[in-house]
Amino acid sequence: MQHLASVRRLEAVGFRAWPAASIQYDGSWQIRLTAGHPSKRLNSVNPLDPSDHRDVEKRVERAAQRFRAYGRPLVFRQSPLAPPQLDAYFDAHGWRRFDETRVMMAEIDQLDLEDVLDHLPIREIGRYVDASIQVHGRDPALKPGLTEVLSSIRPEAGFFVLEEADTGPVATALCVHDNDMAGIFELATRADRQRMGHAREVVATALRWARMRGAEKAWLQVEAGNLAAVGLYEGFGFSDIYRYDYRQAPELSAHG
Incomplete structure (x- = not known):
C-alpha cells in the first residue's frame, strides 16, 4: 500500500x-x-x-x-x-x-549537483518555447500548443536554456517546483551538441534552483529505451519508483 x-x-x-x-x-x-x-x-x-x-x-x-x-x-x-x-x-x-x-526519484540533498555553472531560469515563456522547439528539432507549428501548456502550469516553473554565443540554444529543461517536489521535464540537447555535458549541466542547474526554493525530492519520467538519459539520471543518483x-x-x- x-x-x-x-x-x-x-x-x-x-x-x-x-x-x-x-x-x-x-x-x-x-x-x-x-x-x-x-x-x-x-x-x-x-x-x-x-x-x-x-x-x-x-x-x-x-x-x-x-x-x-x-x-x-x-x-x-x-x-x-x-x-x-x-x-x-x-x-x-x-x-x-x-x-x-x-518514473525515477531521489533526495535532492543526496544528488551530485556540483561542478557546473549556474544559469538563471528565463522569464519569457515564448523565448523558452522557441529554444525548446529548436533543440528538440520539433515542428514550429507546435509553438502555440506548447505555450498554452506551459502557461497553464500552476506550481512554480523554471525554464532553463543553455546557449552558445555563436550557435544559439544547445540544451533546455523545465523544472516544476511543487511543495517539496521538483520535477524535471522536456530535457533535450541539440543533436550536434550531444555527449558534451550540456544535459548534465542544465539538470544540475535546474535542481539547484529548486533546492534553493525548498524542494527536497527530485523526480522525473524517462522512456526506458532512452539509455543515454537513463544513464545520466542514474549517474546523478536517481532510482526507479515505478513504471x-x-x-x-x-x-x-x-x-x-
Whole structure:
C-alpha cells in the first residue's frame, strides 16, 4: 500500500506539472485531452484505482468517442494504479503495449549537483518555447500548443536554456517546483551538441534552483529505451519508483 501511495502522489504531481486542457472522469479513470498539443500524457486515459474495473468494454468505447471528437487516437496510460483486469482486456483484444517509461526519484540533498555553472531560469515563456522547439528539432507549428501548456502550469516553473554565443540554444529543461517536489521535464540537447555535458549541466542547474526554493525530492519520467538519459539520471543518483506504459487498439496501431 505504501508503494501505491507513492505512485498516487507522483501521478498527481505529474498531472499538475503537465496540465491537460480538458480533464474529465469516468469513475476513477481520468480522461485527459488537449487539442493544441499531441503529447500522449496530455491525450490519454489514466486509470487511477486498481479496483475500478466495472463495465470495461462500455467505458473504453465511451473514451473512444471522446477521443474521436478531439481527433486524437485513443491511448490508455497504464501505471500501477490501473486495474489488472483492464490490461487483461487489452491483451485479449490485441492492444499493443509501447513506450514503457520509468518514473525515477531521489533526495535532492543526496544528488551530485556540483561542478557546473549556474544559469538563471528565463522569464519569457515564448523565448523558452522557441529554444525548446529548436533543440528538440520539433515542428514550429507546435509553438502555440506548447505555450498554452506551459502557461497553464500552476506550481512554480523554471525554464532553463543553455546557449552558445555563436550557435544559439544547445540544451533546455523545465523544472516544476511543487511543495517539496521538483520535477524535471522536456530535457533535450541539440543533436550536434550531444555527449558534451550540456544535459548534465542544465539538470544540475535546474535542481539547484529548486533546492534553493525548498524542494527536497527530485523526480522525473524517462522512456526506458532512452539509455543515454537513463544513464545520466542514474549517474546523478536517481532510482526507479515505478513504471508505466501505453496501450493502443490494433486498428489504431496499424495507422501509426
